[in-house]
Amino acid sequence: MALCSIPGLSWPTSFKGARILPGKRRNEAQRLPNGPPVMITSLSAEDVSDKPMERIEPGSLPDVEPSQLARALEELVERSASDWDVSHTTHSHPLALFKVPWLDKLVPGLEKLAAEYHIGNFVVVRDTGKLMFESMPIYARIGMHLLFYGDLQIDILKNRTVGRLLKDVSVKQGKIYDSPKSIQSIPSFVATYAIKLDELLEPDLKAYKCFNDFFFRRLKAGARPVQNVDDPSGICSAADCRIVVYPTVDLARKFWVKGANFNIPNLLQIPPDSPAAKDFEGGSISIFRLAPQDYHRFHSPIDGVVGDITDIEGQYYTVNPQAINQDFDVLTSNVRSVLYLTHTITGKQIAFVAVGALLVGSVKWTKGAEKGKTVQRGEELGYFAYGGSTVVAVLPKGCIEFDKDLVKNSGKGLETLVKVGNSIGRTSSS
Template identity: 55%
Template sequence: MASLPETDITKPVEEIHPKNLEGTHMDDIAHAFRQLVERSHPSNGDGDITQGVHGSAHSHLPWLHKFVPKLESLADKYHVGNFVAIRGTNQRFFESMPIYARLGMHLLFCGHEQVKLLEGSKHVEDILKDGSIREGKIYDSPESVENIPSFIKTYNIQLDELLEPDIRKYNTFNEFFYRKLKKDARPVENPDDPKGFCSAADSRLVVYQTVDLAEKFWIKGDEFSVPSLLGLDPTDPHCQSLSGGSLAIFRLAPADYHRFHSPADGTVISEPRDIPGQYYTVNPQAVNEPKLDVFTRNKRSVLLLEHEISKQPVAIVAVGALLVGSIVWTHDKQVKRGDEIGYFAYGGSTLVVVFPPGVIEFDDDLVKNSTGASPVAAGKGGLETHMKVGYSLGKMRDA
């Protein structure tokens, strides 16, 4: 959703909790979520994306407040979203949470309760999955191109960096969503340093030298582990090489360029392996929830590289999320830093890159932001850093 300078944040930030909408029936929240998805279709929203899933969580949408009237008073009282550090500065901005993530998170935090929709009772997970599949179909339809101009305006998309800047050339909204950039739009920093690693996505990033640190500062779910993330038995040789390793977590917001790239030079050593799962939001509030393991429960796809210098495996895990249509791999056998390796169809989504213990030393500013040690984090815990493909991620540790 839209970004705001920190100086414009005059209200406290809402922490999503079931009590925030106390007295509101779950059925009404589920109906509101479904209506948001349906209003993504141009025939319902007149091509204005802010009337559907792209409305901000503090949107004053009359039709929405008929279902969930308490949202309006919450919008008057709170901002909804999270802060993100601006790399190379001591500044940060506030990223507003889209309304679909706000409602989806509330449904999720209320547990596995059944809700009654028109066709009968469904569990929360089914509602989120159905909405995600439906959103993909809407944005794959030819009519969805009518939403492109509003999307560009809402998110201030820079057309001059696109490989195809003429929006009339896109056949669906989704084609525009996973748009390609010009070849030189995302240069790799320090390209001649063979020990370098680079950002894999335009994203908001946290990094941790060990899984233990990631669990301390960011991933609070008690079921998270490298084997569960990769969907492998702990005795698998690749799993053993990566267990306890370093994590880089790239969260892509809807406005971001949604193709992802290799963070390292290497050789693909296995075909991508798909793991079925849920469609939970990957918003930081969900990732930070103690009783929820978003990354190990969501649908995901795992690619393994052999790092060119260390000859050790690096796992790239594409994690689907609420309203994500699909994960598509486009890689070659041999990849260099910055080479495109895949893309996400519509929705916010995440890449988790797992490095073997001791292989990478993350850049110091990224570590400090992620652990709350930097001035911009102000000691309030982990803070994501805004990144672009090709930005420096770190270097290989000296033996």
């Protein structure tokens, strides 16, 4: 199994002498004062130096049949309707598989894999420039492995394709988390990801109507101030997320998006010889990936005017970087909704693409649905119902000069942690 490496960066490859929590065993859940168990989902690079990061490959789980993976994913979702501790179901993490012993029976070798490798991704903390490791939820790990089987029909799944399976479990999970009973899962979700309640508009967990109501929670006014708000050329982050930015699609394909069919016309589902495609020729892209624990409302990166929306049917593949970085056409295959915004300062259109993903119920537009409305940077456009997902912003050539630190990290194949309103660049002077 290959060790994941990142060009231009180095850290110990012997993976010895790590510390996770002083005086704690790796499989022991950390506790908040007077609170429930908290799963460790984010660690420093030093903390994960004891073993390599898994590079997910078809042979990673050699003793597992696709039907077993499919059943495990279905079981994780089914159990979330009755077991309100999310760390026992869809938000089980590799560092705490001891909490779900039944899973290793369905997926032989999964526990061994988690013992030998860290399963997840490195991201850059923008404020410090340091690497942080984010653990991958088990549902995403299983969902990605299923992609290796392509459109294979699995007998035990009543001849459903993998794509159909992923859609079915995504729709089912959305319905479960729309149920009033699902409010019982909110406390364990907060504990699992150590979500800060003091920045929420409604910090009382009992006030939410269902899990999804909490998932697309609102923040207090002023919780996400727009950086350089008085500079009309500023462009800001559309989400609390992990971001990569590329001045051209060719660079995005070189360092990040490996799907063979990735290009702007396919992403927007427009004819390659259309005027719109010509407008975006040579354009820049920024990819904002939201993890399950993030604030899931997305905001306008520019000052502009709301235009048309195009909804595109598609798949529900995981948007985890390890899927994007392999030859899976995730961004151009997944269900997505494209909003066109007219940039005030240049008069050019940008495409704001909300991409659905595994276990994401739906994309909902709020101010983004009000055609003709003027929006300012940082104003809400919409939100994702349950699940981690992605926004892709496509800007015409020469429309943006990205911040240098983001360009540098993206060129190394690294995402950077940013929040709504943080600067990602400014309108090019040219």
